[in-house]
Amino acid sequence: MAIKIEAIGHCAIAASDIPAMVRFYEDVLGFQILERDPDHGGVFLNLEGTSHTIDFFPMGALGTTPAKDGSPIVHIAFKVGSYEALAAAHAPLVEHDVPIQALLDHTNQRSIYFADPEGNRLEIYFERPDWREIFARGRGDEDRPFSFDEPAPVWASAG
Numbered sequence: 001m002a003i004k005i006e007a008i009g010h011c012a013i014a015a016s017d018i019p020a021m022v023r024f025y026e027d028v029l030g031f032q033i034l035e036r037d038p039d040h041g042g043v044f045l046n047l048e049g050t051s052h053t054i055d056f057f058p059m060g061a062l063g064t065t066p067a068k069d070g071s072p073i074v075h076i077a078f079k080v081g082s083y084e085a086l087a088a089a090h091a092p093l094v095e096h097d098v099p100i101q102a103l104l105d106h107t108n109q110r111s112i113y114f115a116d117p118e119g120n121r122l123e124i125y126f127e128r129p130d131w132r133e134i135f136a137r138g139r140g141d142e143d144r145p146f147s148f149d150e151p152a153p154v155w156a157s158a159g
Helices: 018-027 083-095 131-137
Strands: 007-015 032-037 042-046 052-058 073-079 100-105 109-115 121-127
Touching: 007 018, 007 121, 018 032, 018 042, 018 052, 083 100, 083 109, 083 121
Parallel strands: 007 052, 073 121
Antiparallel strands: 007 073, 032 042, 042 052, 100 109, 109 121
8 A cells, every 4th residue: 555645845955055055045936944953054944834845954964965876855755644644654665675764753743764766865754733833933853763653742633
C-alpha cells in the first residue's frame, strides 16, 4: 500500500550565499522570512498563509553538502495530513526495505527521513496544528529522535 501524501511541503537547499538567496526569494518571488535559526544557521521562508516552504542552510551545516551529482538540494519534504498518517507512512517504507535514516521531532513537526533509489534525501512529516505559534515564539529546534513505539504526543490529536 502506498503512502498517502497530502502535498510537497518544503525543499531544503544548501546555499553558499544565504543573504543573496533570501533577497532573491523575498524581492523577486515574494517569499517572507518565517524564522532565522541561530543554532543551525538556516533561514526558513514561507509564502503568506503557509508554513516553511523553502529552507536555506549553509554549505556543510547539518550535513548539507551537495549531492554526489552536485545538486544543492538537501531534501524534499512531503506533508501528510495527520500524525496517524505519519505513523502509517512508516510501515510501507519498512515493508519495502527502505532504510530509515532518522525519525526526528523538530518541535513544530515530526519527520521520517530516508532516501530514494538514487540517494536523494526525502522527508515525510506531519506539522503540529500550532506551528504558527511555535515559529512566532522561536522554535528552538532540538532535532530529538522519537519512535512510533512511544505514545502519540498530546498535540497529535489537536487541531
